[in-house]
Amino acid sequence: MPDTQLALTHPAAPAVRFEDFGLSPDILRALADQGYIHPTPIQAEAIPIVLQGCDVMGAAQTGTGKTAGFSLPIIQLLLAHASTSASPARHPVRALILTPTRELADQVADNVKAYSRHTPLRSTVVFGGVDMAPQTAALRSGVEIVIATPGRLLDHVQQKTLNLSQTQILVMDEADRMLDMGFLPDLQRIINMLPAQRQNLMFSATFSPEIKKLANSFLKNPVTIEVARSNATADNVTQVLYKVEEDAKHDAVAYIIRERGLKQVIVFSNTKIGASRLSRHLEKEGVKAAAIHGDKTQGERMAALEAFKQGTIEVLVATDVAARGLDIAELPCVINFDLPYNAEDYVHRVGRTGRAGASGDAISLFSDKDARLLTDIEKLIKHTISRLQLTGFVPQRSSDRRPRYEESSDRAASSRSSGNSSQYGRSAYAPRKEKIDPWFLKPYEPTVPAPQQDQNGASGQGGKPAKAKVAALLGGMPKR
DNA sequence: AAAAAAC
Known part of the structure; x- marks a missing residue:
């Protein structure tokens, strides 16, 4: 168990295979179904760390295989630690995955379903804009893994169709996006409903000071995984x-x-x-x-x-x-x-x-x-x-x-009726x-040669408003 | 300025 931040920046060895991680044969079979043999770099880094039960701060661009990077070890952990629930009929929600948009939630859910298809674990997705009834039915039938957007999740909690008191693992996907979209108050409400003893995984494509602040506020000794240079566009x-x-x-x-x-x-x-x-x-x-x-x-x-x-x-x-x-x-x-x-x-x-x-x-x-x-x-x-x-x-x-107001008589409307002009x-x-x-x-010239080595937050450039806003929210202020 | 997300 790491007692301090541990940076793993070395690239994965090229010939690593999914079989090397000690994953359940049921998971390996699902991977084989999809033809996946070799993990991507972020998967190779994330899987063992998540399996150890560590909190993770992952800086990963899309397309790096991040979803499998967290869902495979989560499935493994849930399988390894059989539900402690007295009644097998009850399936408490044991892992919660939050995403900023509905489409992303849907997509992550598809992946989780595919990876867990040969296991007894059940999962469902919950997001707004669609009928609540089918979601409620799925939740009532019992699921171990819920993938959700924050608003509808809270709605379900209010309706008592969802209980987060047994949730051991929380994933925040695209955390930077969730902050941008003003989800911080919702995130805090959700986090307050979870057991204090749990594993937190946070992923973000960019690594702003605001994100780091959020990470510090509720990750415990997170292991940092950084695959792509943050805020950089892919070289290819x-x-x-x-x-x-x-x-x-x-x-x-x-x-x-x-x-x-x-x-x-x-x-x-x-x-x-x-x-x-x-x-x-x-x-x-x-x-x-x-x-x-x-x-x-x-x-x-x-x-x-x-x-x-x-x-x-x-x-x-x-x-x-x-x-x-x-x-x-x-x-x-x-x-x-x-x-x-x-x-x-x-x-x-x-x-x-x-x-x-x-x-x-x-x-x-x-x-x-x-x-x-x-x-x-x-x-x-x-x-x-x-x-x-x-x-x-x-x-x-x-x-x-x-523009309408410039409309002149020489441009008769008839000339556009045919459409393609x-x-x-x-x-x-x-x-x-x-x-x-x-x-x-004029080519771009760096006005500020990157944030100076910044002696631990004591930067001399008076706090930026966005930063202050997040700080205020983290201090418990609602409203955006 | 704009978009997204619960009803």
Whole structure:
């Protein structure tokens, strides 16, 4: 048992096999079913540590195999320590896995189910936006493992359909995201319902001071596992920027997708309306697309995701609901229709491609107004992103993109009724002179050469507001 | 500024 933080940074030996971890044959059989033989680096590090019963602070990007990294040893632990419950009919919840989004919860639950399919352990997923009754029924029938989003979980606790008094293991997946989304008060309420004696696992793609603070507040002597450099984008992802006038971005996306023959791409939009609008535009251009965002019903969200996985649609236009965690195999390309407001979200979006060793492309569109966002992003990822020409793309002007108040008589509405005016509309072309701004040429220069070695929190730069907010919350303040 | 998450 480690009495202090222990950093395990060595890479796993290449030929490690799942059989080497002493996992139950039932688990190994499930892995074999899926054709998994060798663990990823984070799995090789996490599995033995979790099996020892240690708390874990894991810094892991998506696509590193993190889910199996915690669910396999959890299943093993639950199998090894048979339920102490007097009545075998009762299945107390023994492990709780929290995620920030519904889709992620669903996906983690699928994995847990697959890994435990040959064991007597039962699991279920619980999240909002869908009927409560089936979840209640599943919970009542008894489950050892619950995967949930915080709000609906608390709802079930209130309804007394769920009891957390016997929960021995807590996992917080995408903890940074949960903080961003203001889940801290919910997390605290949930944690207060758990036994004091338990194992905590926390995973986060980024490793901000806020996250460290959260970790310190409820992990006990956590072992730190860090697989990817934090706040860094994967080396195998080629990142580029194309400067495009704001009102030509829709066409630019269509152009990029057509020109490169992209068959599986996620396009990120900053707004729900923007996502729907772009999706419609792409459809009009003959690109099979669907939007996924928080204003869609849960059914629509699941259908869009499924259609994308099946290949029925080629383009998933998403808000940041899809920025993290979604497991879509070997996504070759992501496009940022908008640069994200939070620099960290850039890392997460880009993390949707180039996964598990494969290479990928991350294409971002930007315009003059994004100068500031771009600076923030490059500061975070600590390098510049190449500004390239979108060769062959001719920005055009059509009535579609003219602000309503500028509507003029020469652009008759009839010219758009046919829908696709982009290629054949004869009045559409009005090549723009590309003006290059000074800042555009100026490479990123690190203003603050990384946080100085920082003598244990005694940093001289007066506390940032976000930090103070989290500190206040950790002190017991509700409300965000 | 925006999105997400419980009803």
